[in-house]
Amino acid sequence: MNCIIILLIYILGAVATLASNSKNAAKIALVTSLINAVIALVLAVDFMNGNNISFVQQWISNPNISLSFVVDGLSLTMLLLTTLLLPIIILASFNTLYSKANQLYALVLFMAFAMAGTFLAQDGLVYYIFWELALLPIFFIGLLWGSDDWKVRKRVMITFFIYTFAGSLFMLAAFAYLYTKTGSFAWTDLSQVMLSTKEANYIFLAFFLAYGIKIPVFPLHTWQANTYEKSPTIGTMLLSGIMLKMGLYSILRWQMPIAGNVSAEIINTVIVLCIIGIIYASLIALRSENIKRLLAYSSMAHVGLIAAGAYIGNTTGYQGAIIQMVAHGFVVVGLFYLADIIHNRYDSYLIKDMGGIRSQAPKFTTFFLIIMFASIGLPGTFGFIGEFTLLFALSEKELLYAVFAGTSIILGAYYMLKMFQNAVLGSPNSKVFSEVTTKEYVVLGLICVVLIGLGIYPKLLTDLFI
Amino acid sequence: MSTLIALASLAVLILVLEIINLRKTIVPLTLIGLLVALGFNICDFNTIDSFYNNMIVVNKTTTLFSSLFIVLTFFIVALGQSFYKEQYDKISDYTSLKIFLLIGAYCMVAFGNMVMFFLGLEILSITLYILAGSDRINIKSNEAGMKYFLMGSFASGFILFGIALIYGATASFDLDQIQLASSQLAMPKWFMVGFVMMLVGLLFKIAAFPFHFWAPDVYQGSPLLTTTTMSTLAKVAAVGGFYKLSLVFFPVMPAHFSSLIAFLIIATLIVGNVMALKQNNIKRLMAYSGISHAGFMLMAILIGKDAEPHLFYYMVAYTIAGIAAFSVILYVCQDKKEELIIHFRGFAKHKPVLAVTLSLALLSMAGIPILAGFFGKLFLFTQALNQGYYVMVVIAVITSIISIYYYLKVIITMFTYKNSDAKTTYPKNFIYSTVAIIAIVINLIIGFCPSLIIDLF
Secondary structure (H helix, E strand, O other), rough: OOOOHHHHHHHHHHHHHOOOOOOOHHHHHHHHHHHHHHHHHHHHHHHHHOOOOEEEEEOOOOOEEEEOOOOHHHHHHHHHHHHHHHHHHHHHHHHHOOOOOOHHHHHHHHHHHHHHHHEEOOHHHHHHHHHHOOOOHHHHHHHHHOOHHHHHHHHHHHHHHHHHHHHHHHHHHHHHHHHHHHHEEEEHHOOOOOOOHHOOOHEEEEHHHHHHHOOOOOOOOHHHHHHHOOOOOHHHHHHHHHHHHHHHHHHHHHHHHHHOOOHHHHHHHHHHHHHHHHHHHHHHHHHHOHHHHHHHHHHHHHHHHHHHHHHHOHHHHHHHHHHHHHHHHHHHHHHHHHHHHHHHOOOOEEEOOOOOHHHHHHHHHHHHHHHHHHHHOOEHHHHHHHHHHHHHHHHOOOOOHHHHHHHHHHHHHHHHHHHHOOOOOOOOOOOOOOOOOHHHHHHHHHHHHHHHHHOOOOHHHHOOOO | OOEEEEEHHHHHHHHHHHOOOHHHHHHHHHHHHHHHHHHHHEEEEOOOOEEOOOOEOOOOOHHHHHHHHHHHHHHHHHHHHHHHHHHHHHHHHHHHHHHHHHHHHHHHHHHHHHHHHHHHHOOOOOOHHHHHHOOOOOHHHHHHHHHHHHHHHHHHHHHHHHHHHHHHHHHOOOOHHHHHHHHHHHOOOOHHHHHHHHHHHHHHHOOOOOOOHHHHHHHOOOHHHHOOOOOHHHHHHHHHHHHHHHHHHHHHHOOOHHHHHHHHHHHHHHHHHHHOOOOOOOOHHHHHHHHHHHHHHHHHHOOOOOHHHHHHHHHHHHHHHHHHHHHHHHHOOOOOOOEEEHHHHHHHHHHHHHHHHHHHHHHHHHOOOOOHHHHHHHHHHHHHOOOHHHHHHHHHHHHHHHHHHHHHHHHHHHHHOOOOHHHHOOOOOOOHHHHHHHHHHHHHHHHHHOOHHHHHO
């Protein structure tokens, strides 16, 4: 079994979805994503048995570019995250009826194709192409299916597009420079390139622009909350669940190995920026009245911690970042799904319109509680393991970092519980809140199983890359 | 050489066909004739030859460049069949003018002698002056033709004066002899003055800073198909000629000359992209976008011989995307007086395939992978970094970011839909849509396999 088969199935699925009618599109997309989830699991078993599942083929001789998709622990974990989250995301979107669903789901599958390609590609340029390809579908998803007034939405999506495109062009320039040094775009050559500190600084900063915007790291985050808010739920889930992991993954895969020679001041500045982002986003989340914005900022706080851990550059940070990426992917998709369910019932994202859900929908409340605890990082959930490892990694570098980053747990618990209190608890609302349907039950159940299962037995995942 | 003869006969044949009342066969026969000329041209692919005392030189580079010109003319003539529907009695003039234009373009890359270069330049320019003013009853078209003619003849004058000075310094019009003389003997001051004079004229022809002011006005006033011709065929022909001259003259220029060119490139990129931001007329927008692309092509000229395949690749990518984009623009603006961007509103709802085609063409110009424009830019960046032009590359990157905004503006307008747009109708037009789709498919193919072009060299 070869890893390229996943990419082919996604692209075929996208074409099939586009050709189908609006009614069947979602089902075709779901089947495609399920097939790929199974294949990814088979690939993981194959990989653990030591089989070679990589694909390498020369593409362009001058400049020297090859289509190389190499699987190792890191990319396999990310591939599993993508392929396993996608069916959940698609299933979660069944709640909403989208117009022109065939185009929407074709774009979703195309985006999955691009993201999977980004995680697999081991040639700098092929990686860059997939990185950029992932941007186009999400831009159109947000633009054409998003909420709010067209003018506002247009402005938000253009800001998002230009922000991310700007960052990645600098990354392209960095790759072009590296090519002039090594004569190759292959990861194996680039990771061994000898750069002087000055060169490494520039390369590091060029990469940082691309990844800092994508993740986002303070102060490059201004596109994020608006984009999350205006995108349709399926777009928000794709963005927060998988797409921003592209940035985090790229730090581990490209930035640190290539520009590891960067000067200590720059790396410390970047880590401090990440930590400022954690506290800053947590404080804004505290004051947010819109549940989608609150989740957007909470997500920013969490990925800030992951980014800080990734930039530490030691083994603990590396492993913690990977674990937490997976955990965050499932948690954030779960949280946005919960918000979407509430929105379906109440037709509002404002927290002040909610309340009294517990007495009407106990099952929903239970799911909410589990996912929320995973988000806070309560021991026993998967969120705890990653968060603890990351904080430990930060303390290895500098205790103060860990102290300040640790406030994210306290603040996180505070704003999440406050939100839970206002949105779910309280006296029964005059509006009716119906209990979760079977589809919702399945989605939430799956997420909770993953979060608790891996929380109790994380070795299942960590075996892949340790 | 056989190409040139074939093209010249074709142009005369068109005029004869008009005389013997076979007007309906003109366009199909011209298309066939162009294919034949392309065939002749490809036969010359591996030959190195020169004719008439080195007036015309045929080698691999010439063949490739002129093949591109022939293909572009093919598309433009095909579009003309539909564009000149209302003045079909003049189709022979329009078509033959375009073939003459192609002959001029051919001479501009195949010259071995400065006289031939000037001849080609003038054939190209004069046909363009006529085409720009060809919409006789439209005041805007008159203005465009007049403006272009006045400024263009000034530029030609500069080039001619430059050639004269260079002749004064080297006692020859022959390119090889000039190269020989300038590299071995100490050159008088007016040799450099002469080349700078030529530089002025050439920068005018490719619409680069600081001689770009004519472009938006002339593009806007000219009939749309003439704008298409100017921004694709005429532009790359001038770049091709410039490139050939630069190989001879750039090495013998003073040390700081490359800084001057680098400055011009940076200014061209900034002016083109920044001015495009606020345009509401699609022709003006394409004019400014064309100015910025001239900056990119100048970058390849600055790098020199190493960048030859990459310059050619960029030309192909840019012109093919341009043909695709303009075909869709022609489609949308068929019965409109002005070509405003607002006319594109709701187009995606009516014609989704063509809307996607225009989006892809614009995204190619912006440099989004996997379209051809991306590799064009990537190759140039890599080469420029290789030569140490770091600042230039950083500015090129920044201006590319700016450019994405105005390309997106057009794309988003197409996908915007208001209820009032339901009434808008777009007359069906088979030729425009076919050309657009063929061009964008070519763009995608060379985007997927850039080796197809690069490995030709």
